[in-house]
Amino acid sequence: MLQILANSLLAASIYALVGLGFGLAYQVTGFLNFAHGILITTAAYGLYLFRGVLGLPWPISLALALMCSITVSLLLYACVFGPLRRFASTPLTMLLASLGTYVVVQNVLSLVFGDRIQTVQTGPVLEGVGLFGVRLTLVQMLTALSAIVCVALLHLMLQQSRIGRMIRAFADNPEYAAIVGIPGRRVLLVVLAVSGGLAGVAGVALAVDTGVTPGMGMHPFMIGVVAAVLGGNRSAWGVALGAVLLSLAQNYGGWMFGSQWQDAVAFSILLLFLLLRPQGFLGRAAHKVTV
Amino acid sequence: MEYLTHIMILAMIYAILAISLDLLVGRTGFLSIAHAAFYGLGAYTSALLAVKCGAGFLVGVLAGMGFACVVSFVVSLPSLRLHDDYFVIATFGFQMILFSIFNNWMNLTRGPLGIPGIPHPAIFGWQVNSHWDFLLLAGIFAAFAYFVVHRISSSPFGRVLHAIREDEVFAKALGKNTLRFKVTAFAVSAALAATAGSLYAHYISYIDPTSFTVMESILVISMVIIGGADSAWGPLIGAVVLVALPEALRLVGMPSSVAANLRQIFYGALLVVMMMFRSRGLVGRYSFGR
Amino acid sequence: MNALRCEKLFKSFDGVHAVSGVTLEFPASGITAIIGPNGAGKTTLLNVLTGFVRPEAGRCFLGSHETTRLPPHRIVLMGVARTFQNLRLIGRVSALENVLLARPRQRGEHLLPALLRFGVAREEADNQQEAMRLLHFADLDNLANTSAGELSYGQQKLLTLACCLATEAHILLLDEPVAGVAPEMVANILTLLRRLSANGKSIVLVEHDIEAVRRIADLVIVMDEGKVIAQGAAHDVLGRAEIMEAYLG
Numbered sequence: 001m002l003q004i005l006a007n008s009l010l011a012a013s014i015y016a017l018v019g020l021g022f023g024l025a026y027q028v029t030g031f032l033n034f035a036h037g038i039l040i041t042t043a044a045y046g047l048y049l050f051r052g053v054l055g056l057p058w059p060i061s062l063a064l065a066l067m068c069s070i071t072v073s074l075l076l077y078a079c080v081f082g083p084l085r086r087f088a089s090t091p092l093t094m095l096l097a098s099l100g101t102y103v104v105v106q107n108v109l110s111l112v113f114g115d116r117i118q119t120v121q122t123g124p125v126l127e128g129v130g131l132f133g134v135r136l137t138l139v140q141m142l143t144a145l146s147a148i149v150c151v152a153l154l155h156l157m158l159q160q161s162r163i164g165r166m167i168r169a170f171a172d173n174p175e176y177a178a179i180v181g182i183p184g185r186r187v188l189l190v191v192l193a194v195s196g197g198l199a200g201v202a203g204v205a206l207a208v209d210t211g212v213t214p215g216m217g218m219h220p221f222m223i224g225v226v227a228a229v230l231g232g233n234r235s236a237w238g239v240a241l242g243a244v245l246l247s248l249a250q251n252y253g254g255w256m257f258g259s260q261w262q263d264a265v266a267f268s269i270l271l272l273f274l275l276l277r278p279q280g281f282l283g284r285a286a287h288k289v290t291v
Numbered sequence: 292m293e294y295l296t297h298i299m300i301l302a303m304i305y306a307i308l309a310i311s312l313d314l315l316v317g318r319t320g321f322l323s324i325a326h327a328a329f330y331g332l333g334a335y336t337s338a339l340l341a342v343k344c345g346a347g348f349l350v351g352v353l354a355g356m357g358f359a360c361v362v363s364f365v366v367s368l369p370s371l372r373l374h375d376d377y378f379v380i381a382t383f384g385f386q387m388i389l390f391s392i393f394n395n396w397m398n399l400t401r402g403p404l405g406i407p408g409i410p411h412p413a414i415f416g417w418q419v420n421s422h423w424d425f426l427l428l429a430g431i432f433a434a435f436a437y438f439v440v441h442r443i444s445s446s447p448f449g450r451v452l453h454a455i456r457e458d459e460v461f462a463k464a465l466g467k468n469t470l471r472f473k474v475t476a477f478a479v480s481a482a483l484a485a486t487a488g489s490l491y492a493h494y495i496s497y498i499d500p501t502s503f504t505v506m507e508s509i510l511v512i513s514m515v516i517i518g519g520a521d522s523a524w525g526p527l528i529g530a531v532v533l534v535a536l537p538e539a540l541r542l543v544g545m546p547s548s549v550a551a552n553l554r555q556i557f558y559g560a561l562l563v564v565m566m567m568f569r570s571r572g573l574v575g576r577y578s579f580g581r
Numbered sequence: 582m583n584a585l586r587c588e589k590l591f592k593s594f595d596g597v598h599a600v601s602g603v604t605l606e607f608p609a610s611g612i613t614a615i616i617g618p619n620g621a622g623k624t625t626l627l628n629v630l631t632g633f634v635r636p637e638a639g640r641c642f643l644g645s646h647e648t649t650r651l652p653p654h655r656i657v658l659m660g661v662a663r664t665f666q667n668l669r670l671i672g673r674v675s676a677l678e679n680v681l682l683a684r685p686r687q688r689g690e691h692l693l694p695a696l697l698r699f700g701v702a703r704e705e706a707d708n709q710q711e712a713m714r715l716l717h718f719a720d721l722d723n724l725a726n727t728s729a730g731e732l733s734y735g736q737q738k739l740l741t742l743a744c745c746l747a748t749e750a751h752i753l754l755l756d757e758p759v760a761g762v763a764p765e766m767v768a769n770i771l772t773l774l775r776r777l778s779a780n781g782k783s784i785v786l787v788e789h790d791i792e793a794v795r796r797i798a799d800l801v802i803v804m805d806e807g808k809v810i811a812q813g814a815a816h817d818v819l820g821r822a823e824i825m826e827a828y829l830g
Contacts, residue, residue, distance in 0.1 A: 032376050080563055092322060093566045093580040095379065096516060099324075099509050100562030107552040107559065115548075172595075218505060222387050225380055260395025260402075263388040270384050274369040274377060442696050447681075447689030447705065454671055454682055461669040464631070465683040466657035466748050467690075475692050 003135065004255060008247040010140045010209060011223075013147030014202045016243035018224025020154055020236055021198035026228070027171035028191045031094035035076055035101040037221030039196050043069035043203030044212040045109060045118075052120045065207075066200040073196025074189070076101060110214040117211040143205040147240075150198060155236040163190055223250075223263075226270045232279050245269065294538075296422040300494060302527075302534040303429035304487050307436045309514040309526030311483035314440045316512065317520030317577055318449065319476050320456030321375050324508045325366065325382035326484050328389035329359045331503030333485025334492040335393065338406045341493070348412035348419075352489045359485035363478045371473050386505050393500035405499030412493045425494050432490055433527075436483045441523065443479065452476060456577075506555070513558040516565055519575025528573055533558055583644030584609040585630065585661060585752055585785070590639035592625055599625040600636065601807035607752075612774060612784045614794040614815070617804035623787040624666055626804070627754050631663045632656045643752075658685060662750035664741045666757050666787075672730030676721055676740050679729050680712040681705075683747035712747060719743040719773065735766030742773065753777070755786040759793050771797050795819055 022036045046068035051061035080101055084094055122139070158164040163186075170177045170187045177184070202220060210216075223246060230242025246266050253265035312326050336358050337351030346354075370381035393400050400406065412419040412428065419428050443449050454462040455469050462469050492498050510533065518529020536557060540550040565572055570579040586606040592599050599622045607613055615623050628634040630641055632653040640649045648656050671679055687708065688694045689701040716722045719739040724732060729740060738758060745753050758774070759767045767790075775797055778784055788794050794801060794815070801818040803811040811824050818824060 032379055084567055087567060087580070089566065089580040091376070092320070093570060095322065096512070096579070097563045097566040099512060100559040100566070103506065103509055103513075103555050103559030104563070107555040111549065111552050111556075219387065222383055226384060229377070229380060258395070260392055260397075263384075263391040267384040267388045270381065271365070271369050274373060274381065278373050278377065439696065442698075443692070446695035446698070446701065447687045448692065448695035450678065450682055451690055453674070457671045457673060458669055460633070460665075461671065462682070463633075463653040464657065464663055464665070464669070465744060466654045466662075466685050467682075468652070468654045472690075479692070 004251050005248065006136050006140070008244070008251045009136070009144045010205070011250065012240075012244045012247035013143045014205060014220050014243075015223045015227045015246055016147050016240045017150060017198045017202040017205075018220050019227030019231060019239045019243055020151065021195040021202075022221070022224055023228035023231065023239055024154075024167075024191055024198075025195040028167060028188060029081070029094075031081075031091035032098070032225075033081075034095065034098040034221075035080075035105070036098075036195070036199060036224075037217030038076075038102055038105045039069040039073055039199035040203040040206065040217040040220055041106070041109060041212075041214065042072045043200035044207035044216060045113060046200075047204050047207045048113075048118045048120055048212045052118065062204060065204050066197055069200030069203060070193050070196035072105075073192045073199070077188070077192055106214045106217075113212075113214065115214060117213050119211045120207050122208055139205065139209050143201075143209075146201050146205070150201060151236050151240045154194070154198075157194075158236065163187070167191060223266055226266055229270060229278075230273055293422055296426050298535060298538055300422065300425050300429050302531045303426070303433045304491050304494070305511065305514060305530035305534055306433045306527045307429075307487040307490070308484055308511045309518065309530045310433070310436045310440050311480040311487075312511050313515045313520055313522075313526045314443065314452075314476055314480045314483075316515055317522070317525070317575065318440075318444050318456065319452040319473060321473065322379050322512070323382040323477065323480070324379060324505065324512070325386040325389075326480070326511050327503045327505065327507035328386045329363070329481040329484035330488045330491070330507070330511075331389060331393055331498075331500070332359050332362065332481075333488025334498045334503070335400060335406070335488070336485070337489035338409045338492040338498055339399070341409055342406060348414055348489070348493060351493075352486055355485040355489050356482040359481040360478045363481040364474065367474045367477045371470055371477070383505070386508055390500055390504055393503060400500070403499060403501075405497055406492075407497045409492050409496045409498070411496075419493075429490055429494070432486055436486070437523070437527075439479065439483065443476075444521075448472070448475075510555075510558065513562050515572075516570075516575075516579075517558065517561050517572050519572030520579070521577035522575045525572055525575045583646070583660065583752075585641075585643055585783070587626075587630060587641045588639055590626070590629055590636045590641070592622075592629055592634060592636045594625075598622075598807045600629060603639070603804075603807070603809055605802065605809060605812070607785055608783065608800060610778070610781060610783050611799040612778050612786065612797050613800040613802065614798035615785065615787045615802045615804060616789070616791065616794060617810075620806075621804040622807040623804055624756055625807075627663060627756055627787060630656075631661060631754060657748055657750065660750045661752045661754065662745040662748045663754040664738075664745060664756055664758065666760075668734075668737055668741060670729045670737055670741060670744075672728065674728060675726045676716060676729050676732065676743075677709070677712055677725040679740060680715055680743050680747045681708055683744040684708040684711065685748055715743045715746050718746070720769065733763075733766075735762040735770070738762055738766075738770060739773070742770070746777070751781070752783045753785070755784065757788055758786055759788065759790055767793060791819070 018040065025033055043065045046065035047061055050056045050064045080097055081094060084097055158168060166187050170184065206216060206220065227239050227243040227246055230245065231239030246269060249265050249269055250262045254262040308326060308330060315321055315323055333355035336355040340346035340351045340354055366381050366385045370378040394402050419425055451462060451467050451472050455472060459469055514529030514533050515526050519525025537550045537554040540553055541547060571577055584607060588604050590600050590603045603626060617623055625634065629636050632651050640647055642648060643659050643661060688704050694701050713722060713725060716725050719742060721736060721739055721743065724736065729737060732740060759770050762770065771793060774784055798815040801815045802809060803818060803824055811818050
């Protein structure tokens with residue numbers, strides 16, 4: 001039982017990181033950005049390139065990989081979503097454009113790197129550590145640790161720092177925030193960078209754990225989005241909680257019913273929340289358009 | 292010639308998918324990423340009924356439609372009451388679980404091995420064997436899909452759908468139960484997508500999960516947008532263009548895998564460009580945004 | 582005829598009390614005006630009464646039926662229609678189409694009849710006739726086939742009124758029906774409202790234009806900071822200096 005918990009750790013961390021990055025960007029940009037999954041893949045290929053191909057030392061490779069996803073996050077906005085915004089687009093057109101963007105980038109990666117699973121060698125295979133009667137690999141522990149640190153930092157940033165307050169004000173009511181003089185551009189840049197960074201951490205962890213393929217971002221993205229919905233739109237810890245719940249349920253469900261039902265379990269939880277508590281664990285009510 | 296009719300048949304099948312998706316996206320203004328899932332649902336239902344129970348083609352089609360309809364309510368009822376974004380997420384999730392079921396439920400769907408040996412359709416004595424027969428059958432189904440969508444769209448029901456697209460709050464304020472309309476439109480589009488799946492299964496005689504992925508959903512969305520939303524010809528044109536493209540690339544001598552990537556890059560990029568400069572696509576009547 | 586009323590309504594947004602303990606009974610006929618400074622909660626009250634916003638506490642009634650948790654479309658079908666402060670219409674289609682949209686209980690709005698069309702054409706013809714009659718009433722009949730987006734602001738306001746009437750509602754809640762309208766048009770709209778009231782419709786309007794209110798309102802309700810601070814016969818309330826000062830100050 002405890003082992004299931006341990007196995008869920010990596011997945012929960014990934015989902016939390018992706019969900020947080022996605023949710024943060026959604027709060028400020030106002031549209032569902034499907035290209036978020038790309039940021040995961042970008043960092044993964046970044047790590048593969050810098051560590052696997054070029055052989056650079058770990059710290060540098062990791063940092064560069066994160067730079068990749070942050071850069072792409074900003075670049076996509078500069079090239080696609082920013083201009084679209086200026087053309088007075090609706091959230092739907094932005095969503096459609098993000099779908100197109102995702103497709104383009106995934107295929108470009110496929111052309112450049114091929115579809116084979118690329119791996120990033122981690123040196124001598126680390127069997128993992130026995131802790132409280134449970135086996136945990138180094139990757140699992142590091143990822144979980146990174147995730148917890150990220151969630152905590154994000155929470156602190158949003159609640160305590162000036163930029164965090166500005167982000168929250170902007171997320172609540174962009175027109176009002178603009179009137180009051182909150183620098184929309186700066187808020188946006190910070191959010192895009194943080195969002196890219198979080199996705200990058202997830203990508204890097206996945207690269208080491210399961211390898212790198214062009215389509216790897218789609219699945220963690222989807223579950224990350226569900227975690228974001230479960231978390232509501234107010235709290236970083238809510239998303240983390242959602243991610244843990246999802247991961248546990250998936251693993252447990254997979255163990256009970258067979259692995260083909262893992263995603264069905266996640267989806268059922270999503271439906272349940274939509275039916276009973278759309279604002280998620282800690283969010284505010286999910287109202288439609290104001291009248 | 293065979294090759295050409297093969298392309299045309301595929302174009303017809305995708306046209307059905309695009310036309311049915313246009314009912315949602317183009318005419319009612321909300322997006323679903325689950326279209327490939329319903330396509331797959333129809334395909335697998337038809338295939339399994341035909342292969343495991345020896346059921347006839349029409350039985351498989353009707354079963355697929357019914358099944359898709361019922362399943363669509365599971366997705367739409369909880370999520371359509373909420374913000375449209377929740378619905379998109381719900382359809383996205385649904386798409387992924389259906390793929391996961393197609394790909395992992397070895398006992399039923401044989402997972403990645405797929406289901407081979409799907410017989411050619413026999414409809415009241417008409418044995419559909421040749422490419423021309425299939426083209427005719429596909430054409431009939433496409434015409435049916437078009438008929439349904441057009442009929443709905445030009446009726447008072449369609450008037451409300453368009454109103455929902457333009458201003459849902461206004462529609463509600465005029466006494467329209469917009470939830471009912473959206474749920475119904477979604478169910479109809481799912482059922483039509485399932486018919487395309489049945490056709491596909493019996494035509495290719497073999498299906499596997501890779502035909503029913505999220506990327507496939509996005510491809511159909513692109514067909515609707517690029518061809519033009521809320522129009523008679525738009526979805527068909529979109530389907531023809533995007534089906535013909537990789538074939539054209541292959542004729543020029545491009546290796547198959549590269550052609551597949553290039554097609555996706557093409558429609559992905561076109562989708563972005565269209566959203567920026569011509570959101571009504573080639574011949575659409577509705578411009579997204581603005 | 583059912584009368585609209587509410588009991589101890591509370592609704593706040595982000596800590597601001599938009600509606601605070603409002604208890605009102607609207608008369609079954611005549612014209613009632615709700616006035617008050619910006620942010621007094623008038624539109625929120627309207628939203629709660631018509632089901633677009635859920636109150637945190639309190640109840641709404643139409644006659645003996647409770648309407649508090651009902652969705653907007655059900656309240657419309659019970660006979661209460663409304664307009665919006667930021668004019669809502671389908672700009673892309675014609676004025677006639679907008680009014681046709683508003684016609685209630687259309688058979689053609691169900692799937693099977695939409696596909697099979699039994700009796701739909703007849704019903705549509707009947708609805709068209711009624712729609713044209715309403716457009717004529719609003720003096721818009723020569724603009725029936727013009728797209729709503731091309732009408733003047735005042736004409737659009739008249740159109741939204743025609744749409745309300747098309748729903749066959751007997752209670753009309755109008756949010757600033759003459760705001761931003763050219764003076765000649767204002768007179769038209771007010772005349773129309775008086776005629777509707779004489780025909781038995783109950784009209785509640787939210788307005789800033791005190792002159793307009795003075796010209797047609799029978800009853801006036803004054804709101805400020807989410808509360809009702811005065812109500813009574815129009816000439817009474819409007820004559821009270823301290824009310825006017827609170828309102829304008």
